Each structure stands twice: as structure tokens, then as C-alpha cells.
Amino acid sequence: MTLAANLGFPRIGARRELKKATERYWTGEIDAAALEAEGARLRADHWRWQSDAGIGVIPSNDFSFYDQVLDTTALLGAVPDRFKHPGGAVDLDLYFAMARGTDAAPAMEMTKWFDTNYHYIVPEFTRHQTLRRATDKPLTQYREARALGVETRPVLLGPVTWLSLGKSKDDGFDPLDHLEAVLDIYAGLLADLAGAGADWVQIDEPILVLDLSPAQQDALRRTYARLAQAGPQVMLASYFGALGDNRTLALSLPVAGLHLDLVRAPEQIDAVLEAGTDKVLSLGLVDGRNIWKTDLAAALDIASRAADLHGPDRLQIAPSCSLLHSPVDLQQEDELDDDLRSWLAFAVQKLEEVAVLARALREGARSVENQLARNAHDIAARRVSSRIHNPDVKARQAAVSDDDKRRRAAFPARQKVQQARLGLPRFPTTTIGSFPQTKEVRRARADHRKGLLSDADYDAFLEGETRACVAKQDALGLDVPVHGEFERNDMVEYFGEQLDGFAFTRFGWVQSYGSRCVKPPVIFGDVSRPAAMTVRWSAYAQTLTDKPMKGMLTGPVTILQWSFVRDDQPRRTTCEQIALAIRDEVADLEAAGIKIIQIDEPALREGLPLRRDDWQTYLDWAVGAFRLSACPVTDATQIHTHMCYSEFNDIMPAIAAMDADVISIETSRSDMELLQVFADFDYPNDIGPGIWDIHSPRRPSAAEMTDLLRKAAAVIPADRLWVNPDCGLKTRGWPETEESLRNLITAAQALRTEVSEPA
């Protein structure tokens, strides 16, 4: 019998209840018991909703208080020495300390989860680390569901993915050398889960869609040879792409089930069916990464073919990946127009789609003919909607030339003109754009939205915040101030709200990291800019200071990457439309007297395809889009870009090809490691390596930041170094911001004294 299955449900809560409870725990407003109780309440609700939606295979252990990779690190007791854990269980406070750092110990690194906007805590490995089972979460949450009458399939992160995503802290140590120790722990856990009643477990190995080394392939063979014997049957989950050249390997593993992402890679079903297998196949037919309604007829076509060739009893229907990346429930969206609403599906609706498809296979398409007919109507209506196409946008795109993507002079000549115009000191200091989004700022915006604060009062409030922020930066002595971004709810959503072709939701929140969420806008049609979006705030801020005010924009690739993108045209086409809109904004900022403009592209690296063979094509159009947005200006206007959470090792030519006059990057958590690649590559333009980890509430001292800057000056010529934090300061409070910026400026001053001027 074909079952409807789910791989993971969003844990943050339909109204971000988990975020709110976690943050209240951190500020001491509630205790651990209250936080645990809120977690349990959410899990119970989510299990019930899934059951009500008709899902037969419901996951457990997909819940997390911060991150599922950190959960695995805690499960395996891989606590870095600096947290001085004496052994025994990893409790909630140690868990949060690893994620967020403490005064005594910096947080563990955080980075992108594959090509998503979700961030995980990077495991740290050392040669002499002793791994041992240090939490029982998979077991307790399985039992918790059972006690509520819900039979679940516990989800575990696969050992090889966990080891592959971690970082070795000892030279020459290969994390895969820990594999046997990890397998001992997993085998024990699986046996316990079987003892508690679990017939199946889901083990996620998303690295199966990456280019794998022989050592990783061997590790996968050893892992599943062992775990397939350990108790419950294993549903091995691949997602975010095609198995590709790992298909034979995956099919050869002695697991009982294999999950395939048939949204990103629908073609792989034919190869798998042709190869033949006795495994249960889980068909990921409903997009877990986007918000469009599934074309059920097309999905049913694939599923029916699989049922004919493989047998309906050995099939499950599922979302393509965990629904962690999807908003919770479309039902809440009371402000979306009817057209748009009829085109969308969030997590709850996606599970209903999964259930319809499974039922169609079990009982025949007639049994769900009403649902199929309604779906076919909505899919067809979207396809022909007049709201999607804008001939002016298409005409402008057709006229884009290579010249539009080129600055007038090369960097050395631009640098001279800009230095003469800006007159900045060596080691110029700046920030990445946002300043603390305090409760007051968020409340004023919420009140404005609800009509409790008039347009004029909200505007005056924002002017006040901006004025105070510029004054503080002047008092601190920052060389290149910013306006503070108080008017922005989010660096992508804010732009989406002002561009045609975008829609936005009220509650479409998705977890980004820890308690932090984003509400990606929905790109449904051709994109254009009806009016200037940021000039009002940058121009106002420039009137408040004699220093050069930096204008702040989000780049086209990042807007694309952090939105829910239309799936009816290539991403590169949509990206170019956004680039043209940003280009107009850049030109307007320059015309308004703004001499420095930053175009943030933190998601450029994240958008890189998972397989290397596809990289160059992406990099060509992504870099082209950035350049298209950045190049309407004269040589005297300085263009900055900013990238956080990015590994640059393999993409330096593309970073250089962006040709930004200045790039600021996140480097502090990696102790400047990330900078070395810029040195090795001989990166030609200016660089601002972050010297303050703004993701942690910890306040770095001037000495610590001076030290980081010295490390930077040892590898990058001093006359090309800028001094800045890792990223924007929106998540920080004012006291820590002022103290840390004071220290950052002290560090810059120290380097100006220490490092002699070039002759």
C-alpha cells in the first residue's frame, strides 16, 4: 500500500512560538521547564496536524531548539574543549553555549546548509576527542509521540554527512577517522529505538547529491553495512538534487528504503526504476523548498509510472526534502489576494498534496477527482495569468549588453579617483549597514502596519533613529557611516515590498538560524521598480554628517536566492530583472550625491549549484547580474559588496570578476582563515575582513580585534585593508554595539600606528 510520508516539519511554530519562547529563555524571562513545555506543545500540535492531513509516516526528532546538526553534535558528545564540559549529558545551557558562545568561550562556527538560507552549527573534530552518547533526544521524542498515540519514524542526520560537514581542528586529522566511534553510538541508539517500538528510522545523507570522494563513498558503505543490521529498517534520504553518479552506490547500500528528490531531479526516477531495486522508494514529488502548488497531474504521472514498474506497495509519496524550508500554513494568510493564494501551498497544504497523491495510487484517481480538478484549474490559471508578464521588462532585458556590465576604468584608476575624492585614512572603519533593530523599532513598525502609528509619525520616528545612529557613529569616529537600516524589516523583504512582480506574506516565516527567522517574499511575475526605494533614507542621512554616507542595497543574486522564486522561467532571467531594478537604484543614489554604495551579496556563494560541473554557468550569470546592478556609476563612486557565511576557496576568480572596489567578508569566527584564500589568489581590490563576530552576544576586546587585524595585515597589503564587523548589527543591542565599535576603532588606530605607510 502506498503511504504518504513526511521527512520533517517546520519546528518554529505557525506564529513563531518557538522563537519567542527561546528568546525569553535566553533573557531569563522563562525557565528551562517552561521552554521544554513549549517545545512539547509544538511537537504535539505538529504531529496532530500531520496526522490530520492524512500523513501515514510522520517524523519525530525533526524538532530542535536550535539546529539539527548541533543536535547530532550534542547526541555524540562532540563538545569542543573550550566549553570545559566534564563529560556526562549535554544539557540545554551547554547546548545553547555551543551555538551562541559565552564570555569564556566563542561560539562554534555557523554556515549555510547546502544551498539553503538555513544555517547550521559546524561540528569541530580533533584527533583525541572521545565521542559518546550524550543526549537521548531521538529516543525521548519517539516515546513522547507514542504516548500521544502517534507512531513516528525518527529522523537522524547520517553519520557520513555529519562528519563531512564538520571541520578538523587538528592538522592532518580526517574527521572520517571518527566513523567507527560514531557507528558504535548510532548502532546502540538504533537498537534502543527498535526496543522502544520503532520499525523504521529515516537517516538523512544529503551529501549523496554532492561530488563524493572515494573515502566518503567507502564510509557510506561501511555505515550502512553496519546500521542496516542495527534494528529498525532504514529509509535513507537524499535531497536537494540528483544522486547522479552516486546512484549505483546508493542503490547498493543494504538499506530498506531510499528517498529521492524528484522536484530538483525528476529525471532520476527513470534511471532508478531501470536499474531495478527491491527497496521501498520514497518519491519526493512535492517541493519542500518553494511555495508553489504542486502540479498534481504531472506528479501523479511520475508516481503512476513508478507504481506500474516498481509496485505500489513499495512506494511512499513525500515532499522533496524536510519542510523545514517552507512556511507553516497558508490558511493564516488573510491579506493575500485570491489569485495568489490559489497558486500557493505551505507546509500543511503540501502534506495535503502528498496525501492526495498517495490516495490516488491506493484507491485510484477517481477517489480524489475533486482535488485533482481544483488543482488542475489553479495550475492552469497561474500559467495564463496576465499579472505575470510585463512586456517593458522583457524589452529592456533583450537590450542588455556587455557594456552595461563594465565599469568605465579598471580598479587601479578608479581607486586613485576615489581616494582623492573621499580622503579616507588608512585602515578605514565602517560597518555593514544595519544597526540594532530594537524592540522599539520593531514595535513602531508593527504599530504602523496596524494603523496605530500614522505614516508621518512612523517617518518621524525613523528619522529620529537614523539621526541618533549617525550621531553615534560620528561620535565614535567611524570613517564611513551608514544610515542604520531602521526602515527595513529585512534586507530582502524590504526590497520585495517595493518591487513589482513580488508579493509578500504575513506569516510566511522560515527558520534561518537558531531563533532567527526570515519571511521570504514571493516572486510571481516580471520584476520592475516603480519608484526609488532607498534614496530617501540615504540622502537624509547624508545631510546629518560631513563623512561620506554609504548607501545600502541588497544585490540581485541575494534577493533572488532569499525569495521564493517563480518556477516558470529560468532563475537567471528573474535575476537579471532584479539586477536592472537595483541598477536604477544605484544610479539614483549616485545622482542624489551618495559617493559610496554597498550592494550586499551574501547569498552569492549559497546559490552555487551543488555539483561542480554546474558551477561556471551559474557564476557567469550571477556575477553578470551583480555587475549589471553595479555599473551605471562613474569611476568616482565607490562600489562595495558584502558577503557573510561564505567559503571562497573555489570561487575566487568569480569574486574578483565582480570587480567591487571594496568587499567585506565574515572572517572572525574562522580566526581569519577565510582571508588566506584572498591572499593566495592575490585578490586585487580592497578587502574588509570582519574582526567582530556579530552573531554572538560576546563583546570582543580591542586587543582581540587588533590581533585579528594584525593577522589580516600579515597576508593582505595594509593599504587595501578596511576595518569592519563580520556582518550587520541588527541582532545586537546598543550597549554591546557601542562598546565593540569603540574597540574596533581602537584596533584600526593601533594598526595605523604599527604598520608604516608605504614609501
Ligand SMILES: CN1c2c(nc(N)[nH]c2=O)NC[C@@H]1CNc1ccc(C(=O)N[C@@H](CCC(=O)N[C@@H](CCC(=O)N[C@@H](CCC(=O)O)C(=O)O)C(=O)O)C(=O)O)cc1
Ligand atoms: C543576513 N542574514 C539574512 C538572511 N536572509 C534574509 N532574508 N535576511 C537576512 O538578514 N540570511 C543570512 C543571514 C541570516 N541572518 C539573520 C539575522 C537576523 C534575522 C532576524 O533578525 N530576523 C528577525 C525577523 C526580521 C523581520 O522581518 N522583522 C520584522 C517583523 C518583526 C516582528 O517580529 N514583529 C513582531 C511585533 C513586534 C512588536 O510588537 O514588538 C510581530 O510581527 O509579531 C520587522 O522588523 O518589522 C527575527 O526576529 O527572527 C534573520 C536572519
Ligand SMILES: N[C@@H](CCS)C(=O)O
Ligand atoms: N546590510 C545588511 C547585510 C547583512 S548580510 C546588514 O547590515 O544587515
Ligand SMILES: [Zn+2]
Ligand atoms: Zn552579512
